[in-house]
Amino acid sequence: AQSVTQPDIHITVSEGASLELRCNYSYGATPYLFWYVQSPGQGLQLLLKYFSGDTLVQGIKGFEAEFKRSQSSFNLRKPSVHWSDAAEYFCAVAQREYGNKLVFGAGTILRVKS
């Protein structure tokens, strides 16, 4: 069965510091990978996606992620965090053969300290 693991439940970083959120997946075929962000009480906003091609993908709000097949990872990075980045971040994998259902990780809550 497909699964997504986000090892860090909470991460706290200082404003201006760099950020890396970890994501590992278990999926037999070439995955379609996503990062979503969720502010409290809100829906999910897509930050970036990987379908194929260049393994380093750029997203909105200055985020990027790198797909590493050998490590089954799709870590999210940002060189300089802003206070407004505080939110919960979800990694997800899509299964095309099952109607594109998204399988989500449990999420990582990012806190930004000033």
Added chain:
Amino acid sequence: ETGVTQSPTHLIKTRGQQVTLRCSSQSGHNTVSWYQQALGQGPQFIFQYYREEENGRGNFPPRFSGLQFPNYSSELNVNALELDDSALYLCASSLERLNTEAFFGQGTRLTVV
């Protein structure tokens, strides 16, 4: 702004009751998926509708059912509510069935007491 709207935003129901949640897809999108997000967890796939027919279902009991209408709006119905059904219910629409980019609504917060 995603263009996916859900109603109501919040509601409270009693155990054993039935509830209907509604979703209006983004313009031009013919595929809608529903997810349940319990507190502190990631969203879990309930089912997907494509052109008014169910197109995939997650590990949810039959008391979770849905509909998609000709205008591609959708409903999620839950019968015989249980306390564990308390969650944020998210609707997501996609341009096509095999298009993996899903746009989410703000969700409906359901509390079962």
